[in-house]
Amino acid sequence: ELKVEQNPLFLSMQEGKNYTIYCNYSTTSDRLYWYRQDPGKSLESLFVLLSNGAVKQEGRLMASLDTKARLSTLHITAAVHDLSATYFCAVDMSMNRDDKIIFGKGTRLHILP
């Protein structure tokens, strides 16, 4: 059974600081997704990571994937209040001949002005 673990689960940080959210998973996969969810809203796709060493950047967010370590990171540079949200990683099981997408518990990010 695939386990997807994010840490931290909650993060409160000051504007202007840098921080990294980690996503570890327990089985082979070469596809991983990052989503953002604002309170009371649906999930918005941020990044699609499709191979080992993949790196994607959008504004102050950068995501990477290390399939050998079964680890993805979401790095926040010089955080701003607008980035306050819950961030989820999700692992695609297709490499295991499985069609599921399994989510982590999410990281609730609160950026203090």
Add this chain to the structure above:
Amino acid sequence: NAGVTQTPKFRILKIGQSMTLQCTQDMNHNYMYWYRQDPGMGLKLIYYSVGAGITDKGEVPNGYNVSRSTTEDFPLRLELAAPSQTSVYFCASRLTGVNTEAFFGQGTRLTVV
């Protein structure tokens, strides 16, 4: 394109009642998913479908049923509602053969009392 549309947006059920959560997508996606999200938690996969006539269980299928008679529609049925099914339900779809992420509907907030 409307994307993924879920109805209703909100619903209150009494214990033992049944209902169907509707999900339709107009993107001609072959894969569709149902997730539930409990307060402060991540998303748990209930059922998924890789095409019309094909469905499979996810992580938490007990108490739910699905059908997929068309590419567009993937309804989720609760037969005997229980308080433990109080949650926000999200439907998602994606296209395989192309490396894309899943796109989510706006969610249905269900309360069982």
